[in-house]
Each structure stands twice: as structure tokens, then as C-alpha cells.
Amino acid sequence: MSGHDTASAPVEIFKNASEATHHLADWLLKLALEKTDGPFSLALSGGSTPQPLYSLMASEPYVSRFPWARMQFFIGDDRFLPHDHQDSNYGMLQRLLFSRAPIPADNIHPIPATGTAEEAAKSYEALLKRFYGADQFEKDRPLFDFNLLGLGDDGHTASLFPGQPVLNEKTAWVSSCVPPVAPYTRVTLTYPAIHASRHLVLFVEGAGKKEAVKKVMSKDPSCPASAITGMDDVRWILDEPATPDCVK
Numbered sequence: 001m002s003g004h005d006t007a008s009a010p011v012e013i014f015k016n017a018s019e020a021t022h023h024l025a026d027w028l029l030k031l032a033l034e035k036t037d038g039p040f041s042l043a044l045s046g047g048s049t050p051q052p053l054y055s056l057m058a059s060e061p062y063v064s065r066f067p068w069a070r071m072q073f074f075i076g077d078d079r080f081l082p083h084d085h086q087d088s089n090y091g092m093l094q095r096l097l098f099s100r101a102p103i104p105a106d107n108i109h110p111i112p113a114t115g116t117a118e119e120a121a122k123s124y125e126a127l128l129k130r131f132y133g134a135d136q137f138e139k140d141r142p143l144f145d146f147n148l149l150g151l152g153d154d155g156h157t158a159s160l161f162p163g164q165p166v167l168n169e170k171t172a173w174v175s176s177c178v179p180p181v182a183p184y185t186r187v188t189l190t191y192p193a194i195h196a197s198r199h200l201v202l203f204v205e206g207a208g209k210k211e212a213v214k215k216v217m218s219k220d221p222s223c224p225a226s227a228i229t230g231m232d233d234v235r236w237i238l239d240e241p242a243t244p245d246c247v248k
């Protein structure tokens, strides 16, 4: 995997959220259809930005065109909550996509919500290693074909929040963490797992994120998303309000 990072990543700018969402759905469909030598693995983000995308994927014409049986769905991070909790990312994905598209149940991999957050992280890491078929990442063999990430206005991504110990995790693939402001303990992919992505998209919308996008593009170390690097393909998909003036 080569050295593209969030600062040098290409930026695709769209007039509004709807255009960005449709572009992303079309591109994701193309990637999924092109992958025929094995499963197409995705790590999906929580938050509000991608929700229209998930709904769109479960609607025509996409729902009839995605190769669902060849797709494996993972969650990039979640709040450590019951899956039917209103703030569960898996619960949101279940409502918007997994319950509305013909995806085999065995192809959907929620982060466990039982036991402790630490146990859930270890269990998810073991699942990812079983899927990958090895305990260590191999050069040029990604874990995820597609990794969809959002960006918080503090520069967090997944559940990698500023100043948290998980930012220093160099070997574990999954970790529990307690965000500084959010009320819930979380379980998240770590940088090593995020970097094991063939295509990584930072999907960001709205004027409220413009400053954070600008900071990450300038590799501001206070923003965890600034440290994403090392992949074949990292790109920004932004609507105009989230796009810094220096990029337009």
C-alpha cells in the first residue's frame, strides 16, 4: 500500500449532499461489481452524513444491482450499546440498509454489544483476523476493499478522538475507548486497521466541518484524521459548504 494520506488526498467536491451521496453510491457500486476474485469487504461509518447513502443503497436501482452475496459488511466503530439502542451505529445500519437489502445474515458483522467494551474489541479483532486469514497485515493485501469514514468538527474519525490513548495503538486492530465528550464507551478500528484499506473515503458535509477539513488537509496534529496515511487510495468526498476556500 503506497503512501497517500489525508493531506495529499484528492478532493471531490459536489454542489450538495445529494450529489455527493449519489456519486459515492455509483462509485461504490462500480468497485463492488469489479471485485470478482473474492469478497468485497466494507467498513462503514456511523454518524448522520452517510445515512442517506445507506438508504440509497437499499433503494432502486442500487438494491437490485449491488452484488450483496459477495459483500462483507463491517462497522468502523460503534458506541458500546445494545444493537437496538437509538445511538447504535449497527442499529442505524440495520434500519437503513441491512433490513432492506438482500444481504445474507452471515455477511453482516456487528461489533459485539455484550460483556465489556474491552471484550467486544478483542472479539471483533479476532473476527477480523479470521476473515483476513492472518494475525498480521501482509504487504499490499488490505483488510477492507472500502473504508468509509466521517469527520467530527474536532477532527476525530471513527472513534479516534483527540488526545486519546487509542491514537498510540500500533498493533491492535480494534480497541475500546472513552471519548472525551461523548457519553458512551466506544469500540473502534485503530489506525493499523484503518490503514489496511484499499479505498478510503472521508465523506464530509456541511459548513460546520469546513474548519476541521482545512485542519486535516494541513496535517494539523490535533486532528486524529490527519494521521491517516499509507494507502493506495485516500480521497475526500465533500459538499461545497464543507470545502475549504483554499481547495475550491
Ligand SMILES: O=C(O)[C@H](O)[C@@H](O)[C@H](O)[C@H](O)COP(=O)(O)O
Pocket (backbone or CB within 6 Å): 045, 046, 047, 048, 049, 050, 077, 078, 079, 089, 149, 150, 151, 152, 156, 157, 158, 159
Ligand atoms: O460513530 C460515529 O458517530 C462516527 O464514527 C463518527 O466518527 C462520525 O463519522 C463523525 O462524528 C461525523 O458524524 P456526522 O456524520 O454525524 O457529522
